Amino acid sequence: MAAGGFCKLPNGRVVVALNLPGTAPGEAGGVRVLVHAHNRARALTRLRNLGLRAVYLRGNGAPPTPDEITAVLHHPDGLIWRTSPDAAGPPQLWQPIRALLRRHTPAGAGA
Numbered sequence: 028m029a030a031g032g033f034c035k036l037p038n039g040r041v042v043v044a045l046n047l048p049g050t051a052p053g054e055a056g057g058v059r060v061l062v063h064a065h066n067r068a069r070a071l072t073r074l075r076n077l078g079l080r081a082v083y084l085r086g087n088g089a090p091p092t093p094d095e096i097t098a099v100l101h102h103p104d105g106l107i108w109r110t111s112p113d114a115a116g117p118p119q120l121w122q123p124i125r126a127l128l129r130r131h132t133p134a135g136a137g138a
Contacts, residue, residue: 030045030046030088030089031043031044031045031084031088031089031090032044032084032086032087032088032089032090032091033044033067033070033084033087033090033091034090034091034096036096039065040060040063040064040065040066040102041063041064041065041066041067041070042061042062042063042091042095042096042099043061043062043064043067043070043071043084043091044059044061044062044089044090044091044095045059045060045062045074045082045084046058046059046089046104046111047059047060047082053100054057057110057111058109058110058111058127059095059108059109059110059111060074060106060107060108060124060127061091061095061098061099061101061106061108061121062074062099062105062106063099063102063105063106064105065114068086069135071083071084073106073108077124099121099138102121102123104123104124106123107121107122107124108121108122108124108126108127109121109122
């Protein structure tokens with residue numbers, strides 16, 4: 028289960044932040060995913076439609092920071108990620124979700 032949280036914006040929409048664990052064995056940390064949607068259910072549905080089936084939001088333990096909200100609102104897709112802040116090394120820049128999905132696609136999956 029992923030840790031995370033949400034923030035309701037003045038226009039009624041929400042920004043959901045999730046900390047997902049690393050998928051590769053021995054991979055340090057994980058990723059932090061931000062989703063901008065009409066409500067929490069739609070935000071999680073957007074992630075599930077991308078193949079992240081076991082993503083649930085329980086509670087509001089790690090809501091998005093104001094900087095994270097600004098980052099996702101200024102992205103055209105409204106769906107971004109970067110390595111978790113607790114991961115080793117310097118924090119990465121926010122990237123579109125397509126970059127994460129391409130990174131973890133098996134080599135023979137496209138054939």
